[in-house]
Structures are given as structure tokens and as C-alpha cells.
Amino acid sequence: EVQLLESGGGLVQPGGSLRLSCAASGFIFGNYAMTWVRQAPGKGLEWVSSISGSGDGTYYADSVKGRFTISRDNSKSTLYLQVSSLRAEDTAVYYCAKERIIRQWPHIYSDYWGQGTLVTVSS
């Protein structure tokens, strides 16, 4: 059974940083691209960043480019998102999601999603 479990969210002041994690199980992690998607309170879904299965390819939304860094440790089956220079508008639930197609890059759509971790940026 595929499982994705996010962690690392919390309350942070504007300008602060956090590292979000997504622990994966139930599939060969390194064979699949992964993506972070966020959802501000009461709003829709917003793509944030994607990474290839090997970790050598990445893409970012313009809204986070230069502030967020996506990475992965395939030996630990874990995806990360380092979020820095945080702003109030970064407040959201952050979801990790798995590409459906093995060895597909760029990541095009996801068949499994986690339950999310909430990041709140406030002073």
C-alpha cells in the first residue's frame, strides 16, 4: 500500500525557515518523480515544485523560486522541501504527491497524495 506522510510544518515568523519532509512507503521511491502542492486556507490547489526520481531535475513555481528548495534522499525514501524567507502568503497546507508513471519526467500527474502538513507564517 502506497503511503505518503508529511511532517515538519508549524508556526514560523515572516522571514523564517522550515524543512518539510514526506516519508514514502509501498513503492520503489527512486523510480518516481515527486511533487509538492500547497493549499492556502479556504483556497484551491497550487503547484509548488517537482523533482525527478534521481533528484537531478527540478522545477519551481515562480512564486517560490529562489526561496524554496526541493530535494530527496532515495536511500531513506524521503522527499524534502526547504522553505525559506517565508511570507504570510506562504501559509498553507503542503502536500507531497507521487507521479503515476514509472520513470516519467517531468512529473505530469499524481496517483497518490499525502494528508498534508500545515505551515503558518505569522508574527
Place this chain on the structure above:
Amino acid sequence: QLVLTQSPSASASLGASVKLTCTLSSGHSSYAIAWYQQQPEKGPRYLMKLNSDGSDIKGDGIPDRFSGSSSGAERYLTISSLQSEDEADYYCQTWDTGFWVFGGGTKVTVL
């Protein structure tokens, strides 16, 4: 610019059918999309990938009550025999090289 447009809300009675629409922006009518369901306080659930020819690839365990179809730039999700657990937000999503786009979502209410 690649944009997906969805109506904000839809409703139908228990046991009836509802058809949701996702419209691709001009020049992008050949794009495939994915449909997701998001129940309150949960992460999205993959329903299907829907191609421009109407063919689809459903997710694991998705009941036959969920079906997709296409016409031009429109992509549809039809939910038949509506059940109370179908009350949720439904999002369409597409992609181009290096980025994803989501529609604004449709909130489905079961009356």
C-alpha cells in the same frame, strides 16, 4: 497562457447524476488533464487521467460511477448515482514542460 476554468459549485440529489466541466484555454484543446477529489480535511484523491479523445486511466479503486469524457477544449467528469460521500471539491489539473496548472475547483453538494 495555459489556464483551466471550472464552475465554483454544482449540486444534485442523492442518487442522481452530476456533470462537472473543466475548460482548457485557447490553443490548448489537445491537452490531457487529471481529475482529483478532495473531501473535507483530506488530501486530494486521484480519480482519472482524461485524454482529449475521451479515453481515461482511472485510479485504484475508483468506482465505475465516475466517468470522464471530452469535447474540444472541454473535459468532463460525470458522477452517477450520487452518494453522500461524493460531496467534496473536485479539481482538474494539467501540465506543460516543467509546471502544473490547476483549475479553481468545483464544490459538489449532494442534496
